[in-house]
Amino acid sequence: MLKIILMIISTVLVNNFVLAKFLGICPFLGVSRKTETAVGMGMSVVFVVTLATAMTWLVQTLVLNRFDIQYMQTIVFILVIAGLVQFVEMVLQKTSPGLHQALGIYLPLITTNCVVLGVAVLAVQNEYTFVESLIYSVGASVGFALALVLFAGLRERLALAEIPESLEGTAIALVTTGLLALAFMGFAGLVK
Amino acid sequence: MTTLLRDLVNGIWKENPVFRLVLGMCSTLAITTQAKNAIGMGLAVTFVLVCSNVLISAMRSVIPDKVRLACFIVIVATFVTIVDLVMAGFFFELHKAMGIFIPLIVVNCIILGRAEAFASKNPILNSFLDGIGMGIGYTLAILIVGCIRELLGSGSVFGISVFGPRYIPFLLAVLPPGAFIALGLLLGFMNKVNKKLAM
Numbered sequence: 001m002l003k004i005i006l007m008i009i010s011t012v013l014v015n016n017f018v019l020a021k022f023l024g025i026c027p028f029l030g031v032s033r034k035t036e037t038a039v040g041m042g043m044s045v046v047f048v049v050t051l052a053t054a055m056t057w058l059v060q061t062l063v064l065n066r067f068d069i070q071y072m073q074t075i076v077f078i079l080v081i082a083g084l085v086q087f088v089e090m091v092l093q094k095t096s097p098g099l100h101q102a103l104g105i106y107l108p109l110i111t112t113n114c115v116v117l118g119v120a121v122l123a124v125q126n127e128y129t130f131v132e133s134l135i136y137s138v139g140a141s142v143g144f145a146l147a148l149v150l151f152a153g154l155r156e157r158l159a160l161a162e163i164p165e166s167l168e169g170t171a172i173a174l175v176t177t178g179l180l181a182l183a184f185m186g187f188a189g190l191v192k
Numbered sequence: 193m194t195t196l197l198r199d200l201v202n203g204i205w206k207e208n209p210v211f212r213l214v215l216g217m218c219s220t221l222a223i224t225t226q227a228k229n230a231i232g233m234g235l236a237v238t239f240v241l242v243c244s245n246v247l248i249s250a251m252r253s254v255i256p257d258k259v260r261l262a263c264f265i266v267i268v269a270t271f272v273t274i275v276d277l278v279m280a281g282f283f284f285e286l287h288k289a290m291g292i293f294i295p296l297i298v299v300n301c302i303i304l305g306r307a308e309a310f311a312s313k314n315p316i317l318n319s320f321l322d323g324i325g326m327g328i329g330y331t332l333a334i335l336i337v338g339c340i341r342e343l344l345g346s347g348s349v350f351g352i353s354v355f356g357p358r359y360i361p362f363l364l365a366v367l368p369p370g371a372f373i374a375l376g377l378l379l380g381f382m383n384k385v386n387k388k389l390a391m
Contacts, residue, residue: 014235018343019368019369020368021222022217022218022219022221022368022371023218023296024218025217025218026215026217026218026219026301029214029217041295071273071277072273073295074269074272074273074276074295074298075266075270075273078265078266078269078298078299079262079265079266079269079297081262082265092255094359110298111265112299112301112304113299114218114296114299117295117296117298117299118296121292121295121296122292125292132325135214163389164380166380166381166383166384166387167379167380167383168383170214170376170379171376171377171379171380171383172376172380173376174372174373174376174379175372175376175377176375176376177372177376178369178370178371178372178373178376179369181369181372182268182364182369183366185368185369186343188327
């Protein structure tokens with residue numbers, strides 16, 4: 001139990017995927033203008049990453065390892081993820097139109113979100129068991145969502161601030177992210 | 193001839209993937225702690241970019257419009273796998289330093305972006321030059337970031353000491369927050385230069 005808690009703290013706060021591992025920067029900068037959209041994107045990512053990691057873990061153990069074709073990993077994983085995202089979108093459309101309306105526009109973007117592929121590959125590289133992979137993926141994606149929502153809040157404030165002309169837009173967003181990352185470094189001592 | 197030249201130069205300054213289009217940020221931030229890694233990443237991305245641009249351009253009339261993104265991803269992933277295996281075989285140290293970011297070239301927005309915006313609409317030669325230009329632009333950009341961070345963070349460039357042994361390293365530059373701040377300030381600087389040039 002302690003191991004699980006430590007793993008979650010480690011992935012959400014200490015080794016935050018956006019702020020310490022530089023994964024998923026594109027959507028992080030892209031959909032963080034409003035807190036509302038950030039929450040939507042964050043929820044979609046948690047959902048897809050967890051599903052995708054479970055799928056890719058099964059594919060890795062049942063197919064790639066059994067037939068000794070680990071070198072196909074990148075191609076197979078990205079296809080599984082792309083297929084999964086399409087599938088999730090279709091299922092949501094049929095079963096819960098409300099949720100689909102809330103998450104729909106973010107889903108296609110998630111295929112090219114490096115968090116998804118990154119977590120899938122890292123879970124295999126670290127040789128996690130199935131349950132560990134699941135916890136790892138939940139932690140990683142919740143960390144992404146947390147950073148995204150926090151940053152969206154900062155950015156809403158930033159829109160009202162007076163910024164030197166040439167730093168407007170992405171430049172000041174990156175500097176702000178740097179300060180947020182600096183704040184997150186304060187968690188560094190929590191987990192060894 | 194002039195359009196060919198324009199396609200080549202386009203990616204280096206006017207549409208520089210990092211400074212102007214702000215694409216491919218993950219690898220730009222993550223592996224630029226040293227100038228050496230930046231060169232390695234730049235070459236790997238350039239190779240994948242040129243190969244996938246040429247192949248996608250050659251197959252642009254065969255690929256059905258509806259499944260084009262899936263086709264692009266498979267083509268890109270194939271070349272990334274080639275790069276991954278070649279680097280693991282011949283440049284083991286570099287491969288280890290770049291780690292997870294080699295398979296992640298697949299989802300680098302620059303490559304898919306060029307496939308969608310350029311290679312799927314233009315002839316092979318133009319796409320080849322576009323790939324080369326974008327690749328050079330990307331490599332130059334991350335090399336600049338890499339040099340700055342290595343210079344401040346460890347007082348050297350390409351492992352060669354610049355400030356001498358008495359330099360006290362500015363650790364923040366090689367830590368994650370330093371990457372964000374350095375790139376942000378650099379983007380601001382580029383914006384300013386661009387505005388001066390436009391006047």
